[in-house]
Amino acid sequence: MTICPYCSCGCGLIIATGPDGHIINAEGDPDNINNRGALDPKSISVRQLSQSPLRLKKPLYRAPGSDHFVEVEWDWAIAEVAKRIKATRDATFERTATVGDKTVTVNRTQAIAFLGGAANNSEECYLATKLARALG
Structure with missing residues (x-):
């Protein structure tokens, strides 16, 4: 048993x-x-997610200036994303902002965005929100 991955309704699948x-x-x-x-028709076709010959099984990376992607290991890709998020946050973090004639504490970065979708379930949305807030 599992939950359909296509929308946030949480329909049960056997x-x-x-x-x-x-x-x-x-x-x-x-x-x-x-x-x-x-x-629904999407749920019925769920096997295509895991068995499609087009399914990516490793992250793809395109180096700056390159015209093609290469497969990379998950550990490298996760570390690279984490490194870039931290560098962006460190370079753009704001502790205070001026509003009118007051200086207020904001503790934020406006250089990182998160994008969700209809296929995200409630738990995934909750975790993405927690991560976004933790980053500022």
Whole structure:
């Protein structure tokens, strides 16, 4: 059992896998209060997420000046993103701002943005919000 990844409704899925671990069937969970066993066309096609030949399995990186992407390891990609976020935050962090004739504490950066989407569930949105607030 799992939750459909396509929207934030949280529809329940019952996934059947074959001996090789690949998804062979997806059904609606009749005990899930959100969908009571029903599935929309996106949910029914959930196996395409994991089995599509077009699915990326490693991060891609394009070096400055390069015209193509190369596969990189997850550890390197995560460290690189973290390094760049920290450098941007450190370079643009504001402790105070002037509002009218007052100086107020703001503790923020306006150089980092977060983008969500309809496929994010409530928990993912909560964590993204917590991260954004922690960065300022």
